Amino acid sequence: MKVDVSTPEGTPMTVDAATTAVGSALRIVPQFVARTHLDDLDVDVTIQSTYSAEAGRYVVSQVSTSASEAGTDVNLNVLRKLPIGSIVQAAAPHCIAWTLDDESDPKAEWLTVAALSTNDERVIPAWLAESVVAPGNEQARMEVVELLYGASALAGIAPVKTIADELSIPHRTASDWIRRARAAGRLEGMRYHVGRKANG
Numbered sequence: 238m239k240v241d242v243s244t245p246e247g248t249p250m251t252v253d254a255a256t257t258a259v260g261s262a263l264r265i266v267p268q269f270v271a272r273t274h275l276d277d278l279d280v281d282v283t284i285q286s287t288y289s290a291e292a293g294r295y296v297v298s299q300v301s302t303s304a305s306e307a308g309t310d311v312n313l314n315v316l317r318k319l320p321i322g323s324i325v326q327a328a329a330p331h332c333i334a335w336t337l338d339d340e341s342d343p344k345a346e347w348l349t350v351a352a353l354s355t356n357d358e359r360v361i362p363a364w365l366a367e368s369v370v371a372p373g374n375e376q377a378r379m380e381v382v383e384l385l386y387g388a389s390a391l392a393g394i395a396p397v398k399t400i401a402d403e404l405s406i407p408h409r410t411a412s413d414w415i416r417r418a419r420a421a422g423r424l425e426g427m428r429y430h431v432g433r434k435a436n437g
Contacts, residue, residue: 238273239273239327240271240272241271243269252352254269254332255347259288260386260423260426261423261425262423263334265387267288268285269285269286269328269332270285270286271286271325271327273327275319275320278315279304279305280303280309281303281304281305282301282321282324283299284297284324284328285297285298286328294391294392294393294427294429295329300321325392325393329350329391330349330360330392332391333387333391334350336348360388361381370404380423381404383418385404386400386415386418386427390429394429396415396429397411398411
């Protein structure tokens with residue numbers, strides 16, 4: 238799903254807007270607006286989402302829908318089909334930043350998860366995934382687990398599945414690495430509640 242992401246003031250989203258620290262090495266945008274066109278419903282949708290420290294993720298605070306063609310009826314049936322969770326999931330990677338440099342260095346280069354992604358199906362490049370699962374890369378592994386957990390949990394996606402898929406590791410190993418990252422204080426401010434519907 239293609240989304241246009243901006244600040245609430247309407248400025249296109251850049252890494253500079255990621256000012257809120259979460260975990261040990263992530264910065265996120267505290268609030269964003271995402272716009273998309275839904276061909277199947279023939280409507281334009283705009284959502285506003287805000288990071289909630291209590292929820293440990295982005296929560297949607299406003300949704301607006303308008304017909305993109307004259308004659309389209311924005312009725313209850315259309316509103317029920319709005320993929321609000323999917324819009325948040327598509328927008329969140331533009332709002333989460335990470336650096337391979339020392340975070341305290343003012344010259345550190347920060348990248349959004351969207352900029353790091355190689356395509357719509359991967360969060361991190363394959364070369365990075367291969368390097369962090371190799372023996373002896375505990376520090377880099379925990380940094381990547383934090384990044385993947387944050388990119389998932391903040392958007393309401395199951396982090397264990399994301400980590401297992403991205404790193405090509407068993408579900409049990411992904412769960413163990415998440416447990417170790419949480420114990421090391423890397424996942425502060427991010428939570429995923431098992432059983433919560435991903436799309437609403």
